[in-house]
Amino acid sequence: MLPTSHQNSYQKFLDTLLALREEVELPNFRVTAISEKLQKVQQVFQEEVMLLESDDLPSDLAFRFTSVQTEIHRALRLLGTDMLFCGRQNR
Structure with missing residues (x-):
């Protein structure tokens, strides 16, 4: 289970x-x-x-936490690139 501060940040991210x-x-x-x-x-x-x-997380959770953050970051960059192409096609 993530600490409350982590949960709050991820909830705000989920809402957006x-x-x-x-x-x-x-x-x-x-x-x-x-x-x-x-x-x-x-x-x-x-x-x-x-x-x-991830310093205050157990080591197994810290590894997964870091991996998830990396994958989300990568996916958001790819989605941003997709939006650039989509915007250009609609002109």
Whole structure:
């Protein structure tokens, strides 16, 4: 189980992800609105989640925690690249 501070940061990140999903699922979505939501997701991840330390976690959990953070960071970068291509195609 993660400490409360970690849980709070991940909950805030989850909330921004859910807001992004809602925007994407709209029948007449706008690429600019999705891009803004994605920027918010990336911002929350950088300012809240990436700053979390694994030092106070048990070693097995610390390893998984670091791996998950790395994979989320990679996925967000790829999603950002996808949004760039999507924005260019809609011009």
